[in-house]
Each structure stands twice: as structure tokens, then as C-alpha cells.
Amino acid sequence: MTKLIVFSNMYPSDQHPTYGIFVKNQVQLLRDEGMDVSVIAIEDPSKGKIAKLQKYMSLFIRGFFSLLKNRKTLNLTHAHYVFPTGMLSYWGKRWFNIPYVVTVHGGDIDQMPKKSKMARKWTERILKKADAVITVGEKLKQDVVREFGVSINKVHVISMGVDQTVFYVMPxxxxxxxxxxxxxxxxxxxxxxxxxxxxxxxxxxxxxxxxxxxxxxxxxxxxxxxxxxxxxxxxxxxxxxxxxxxxxxxxxxxxxxxxxxxxxxxxxxxxxxxxxxxxxxxxxxxxxxxxxxxxxxxxxxxxxxxxxxxxxxxxxxxxxxxxxxxxxxxxxxxxxxxxxxHSYPVLAEKLKTIYQYVGRS
CATH class of the missing domain: 3.40.50.2000 (Glycogen Phosphorylase B;)
Structure with missing residues (x-):
């Protein structure tokens, strides 16, 4: 059984049921495929410097202890959004030799690297050290390869998919x-x-x-x-x-x-x-x-x-x-x-193929 941790800076809660719902849907898809998936994520969309600092400190502390606890049994980690969330996967690989996949959603390479030189540096580092990079669109793949120098061979286009049990034609x-x-x-x-x-x-x-x-x-x-x-x-x-x-x-x-x-x-x-x-x-x-x-x-x-x-x-x-x-x-x-x-069965097969290729046995 494939065992992994998913890191994300967006994930739904009872108070915010649609916040990062696409990540939760993918996690459920992986679990339905028989994978052992743990989630370390931010569930609070509130803004402000102090709130953001508190959220990410909590994310990194929980992520570190989860990596430490499961370092011998994890096959890989999967980070949604490159920086700063992807730092958890990056350090998991550096410290414990755990392979990782990172999904690029758009703003994490279109906007975040422009905020500071440090953000740009870390974005490039996380992308280059990843064992596989997933982009949700074709243009993002081109941007990752062209602007950050990532090998095209390890960049894959996989959208977050559509749940056809929810979204279908109705009168x-x-x-x-x-x-x-x-x-x-x-x-x-x-x-x-x-x-x-x-x-x-x-x-x-x-x-x-x-x-x-x-x-x-x-x-x-x-x-x-x-x-x-x-x-x-x-x-x-x-x-x-x-x-x-x-x-x-x-x-x-x-x-x-x-x-x-x-x-x-x-x-x-x-x-x-x-x-x-x-x-x-x-x-x-x-x-x-x-x-x-x-x-x-x-x-x-x-x-x-x-x-x-x-x-x-x-x-x-x-x-x-x-x-x-x-x-x-x-x-x-x-x-x-x-x-x-972009149906879930198609996406599940693509993800399983990537996990099997990059994950450690």
C-alpha cells in the first residue's frame, strides 16, 4: 500500500467548506484507490500578516513532526502549491530521503516568486529538487520549464479533475x-x-x-x-x-x-x-x-x-x-x-503511475 503525506495551504473545514475543496477531493480519490494518505494543511482562509504567520508556523511544526514520526514508512510526500508549502516536502527529502511530488496551481509561480528574491529562490529550488512536478494546465508546464529551468521530462499536466457524481447535466x-x-x-x-x-x-x-x-x-x-x-x-x-x-x-x-x-x-x-x-x-x-x-x-x-x-x-x-x-x-x-x-478515473491512473515511479519502496 502506498503511504504518503499531502501538504497543502488550502483545505476545507466545517467553517469553510469550499476552501481548497479540490485538494480534499483528490485526497479522497487517492484513498478510494487504496492509498494511506495523511493530510497536513491550513484550513483557515483568514488574511493578515499575523494570521498568516501563525498558520504557516502551525503547518510547519505539524508537518515536521509528521515527517519525523513516519520517516521510515512513507513512500513519498505530495505538496500542493510550491512555496512555502513545498518547503515541507523539500526538507523531508533533505532530512529523511523521502521523495516528493509538488503540484503547481498557478499563483504559486505567477505571483509568489515576484514577491521577493527569497520566494523566487525557494520556488526554483523546490521545483528542481522535486522528483516529479505536476501542473494543472499546459501553460503552467511551459512556464515551469522555461522560467525555472525544470527538466521537461519530470513535468506532468494533470488537472484537479471534475467529480461527475456531483457535476452533471440536470434540468x-x-x-x-x-x-x-x-x-x-x-x-x-x-x-x-x-x-x-x-x-x-x-x-x-x-x-x-x-x-x-x-x-x-x-x-x-x-x-x-x-x-x-x-x-x-x-x-x-x-x-x-x-x-x-x-x-x-x-x-x-x-x-x-x-x-x-x-x-x-x-x-x-x-x-x-x-x-x-x-x-x-x-x-x-x-x-x-x-x-x-x-x-x-x-x-x-x-x-x-x-x-x-x-x-x-x-x-x-x-x-x-x-x-x-x-x-x-x-x-x-x-x-x-x-x-x-479530466474525469477522476483518468486522473487516478495518472497519479498512481507517477507515485509508483518516484516513490520509494
Whole structure:
């Protein structure tokens, strides 16, 4: 039986059920495959320097003692996000000769290395010393190889995948009825963290540009309001708009209903490692409009969705109008093929192959 520790700076809790849910889903997938998986993770999304310092000190202390206790029986460790979380796997290899895999999610190489020379140095060190590097998108793979000098032979593209037992095509009318939404409204939906980098302000501006063209056009912004200051700004922006609603985080089963209820799903991110939430929307069948950043061009290729320019409300408005005006089946063959490529059984086989190759016996 493969025994490993998963380190992550995001993991859900009862108080924050969607915080890093994709990591928890992958852990459960590994356990379902018969692996012995322990988790050392941060479950609190609160911001601030003191809170962050306390969270990471706790993570590193718990991680160190777990490595020490299990040093003789672990096959490998798997870190989600490179720096600073990946330092635990790095030191586990240095101290106890435990191989490790690290998954790159996007911001950990797009943003974190730019914060300081130390962050850049550690990011490169962790990536180069890893026995295997997983990126959730093709562009991230290119960035890891080109910008950090990692051998292309040990970089693998594996998304976090879509749970098809949760995200699947369901009747739109029934979903709206379940959520107590009007059957007459034309509904735009965003799901994700309510932060500036997700392009929420662009989305609100795009909505204002087209609201008068569609009768009963509504916008629902669903997600965690981790940044209180920005969330307040968003509330101020939508205060005078009748059909714009800010909804808190929801369980995944409820999110699937929200997606099914929508006429168009919009992901206006300024940067995006892969765009997992867009994949989940595709699995439900709703038309997707996304910005031309990160992994979204690859995910929405072959007319699987509509790409627009980031930081550009007018382009976003045009993409939304295009999605609303064209008639299409909610679940096309192209969408089905892409969803199957990222299904849990496919991803489980890829992960098992990597673990067997790099893990010690």
C-alpha cells in the first residue's frame, strides 16, 4: 500500500467548506484507490500578516513532526502549491530521503516568486529538487520549464479533475425551482472567490453594459468573500443594481444546481492556472465565457466556450451577449470529450503511475 503525506495551504473545514475543496477531493480519490494518505494543511482562509504567520508556523511544526514520526514508512510526500508549502516536502527529502511530488496551481509561480528574491529562490529550488512536478494546465508546464529551468521530462499536466457524481447535466427548471429562482429571468453566474484578481469588477461593468438589452437579465456572484475590503467595494458597486446578487460560499452539490440554473457561466479572471470551476460548469452543460488567460484557452478550445480579453469589460460584455444569442445544446460532444479527459478515473491512473515511479519502496 502506498503511504504518503499531502501538504497543502488550502483545505476545507466545517467553517469553510469550499476552501481548497479540490485538494480534499483528490485526497479522497487517492484513498478510494487504496492509498494511506495523511493530510497536513491550513484550513483557515483568514488574511493578515499575523494570521498568516501563525498558520504557516502551525503547518510547519505539524508537518515536521509528521515527517519525523513516519520517516521510515512513507513512500513519498505530495505538496500542493510550491512555496512555502513545498518547503515541507523539500526538507523531508533533505532530512529523511523521502521523495516528493509538488503540484503547481498557478499563483504559486505567477505571483509568489515576484514577491521577493527569497520566494523566487525557494520556488526554483523546490521545483528542481522535486522528483516529479505536476501542473494543472499546459501553460503552467511551459512556464515551469522555461522560467525555472525544470527538466521537461519530470513535468506532468494533470488537472484537479471534475467529480461527475456531483457535476452533471440536470434540468434547468428543476434547479431553479430547488434554488427558488425565477424561471423567467436570464441568468449570468460567477462562482469563485470574491477577490480583485478574479475580474469581478470587470464582470459588474460588463453586466451594466448589456443589462438594458435583455429583459430580466440577472447576475449572481457566488463565492467566499475572503477579502473583506474588496467584498465591501463589490457590495457598494452593486447596491444600485436591481438584479445583481452577492451569495456566500455553497457546498459543491448546491454549486452544481446554481450552474445548472444559469444561462451563461462567466469566469472573468485576470490570471487562472487551469480554471477548474469552468470545467465543472462545462460538465453541467452551461455555456462558458472565460478570459484568454492561463489554462482557459486550452480548456475552452474547439468552441467548447467563448474566450474574451482580460481586464476588458467591453470584450466580456460582447462574449456574454454572444453566448446568450447563440443556440446550442447545453452538453455538446466537445464538452463531453473534455470533461472525460479530466474525469477522476483518468486522473487516478495518472497519479498512481507517477507515485509508483518516484516513490520509494
Amino acid at each position: 434547468q427548471e428543476l434547479s431553479r425551482e430547488s434554488l427558488r429562482l425565477s424561471k423567467e429571468e436570464t441568468m449570468l453566474l460567477y462562482v469563485g472567490n470574491v477577490i480583485r484578481a478574479k475580474g469581478i469588477e470587470d464582470l459588474i461593468e460588463a453586466y451594466k453594459q448589456i443589462a438594458y438589452t435583455k429583459e430580466k437579465l440577472s447576475l449572481y456572484i457566488v463565492g467566499s468573500q475572503k477579502d473583506a475590503q474588496f467584498a465591501t467595494l463589490v457590495k457598494d458597486r452593486i447596491e444600485t443594481l436591481e438584479r445583481v446578487h452577492l451569495i456566500g460560499p455553497q457546498p459543491q452539490t448546491t454549486l452544481a444546481k446554481w450552474m445548472s440554473a444559469a444561462d451563461v457561466f462567466v469566469l472573468p479572471s485576470h490570471h487562472e492556472g487551469f480554471g477548474l470551476v469552468a470545467l465543472e460548469a462545462m460538465a453541467v452543460g452551461v455555456p462558458v465565457v472565460g478570459t484568454n488567460v492561463g489554462g482557459l484557452p486550452h480548456l475552452l478550445k474547439d468552441d467548447a466556450g467563448i474566450l474574451v480579453e482580460p481586464h476588458n469589460p467591453s470584450s466580456l460584455a460582447e462574449g456574454i451577449e454572444q453566448a446568450l444569442n447563440r443556440s446550442e445544446e447545453r452538453y455538446t460532444e466537445v464538452k463531453q470529450r473534455i470533461v472525460e479527459e
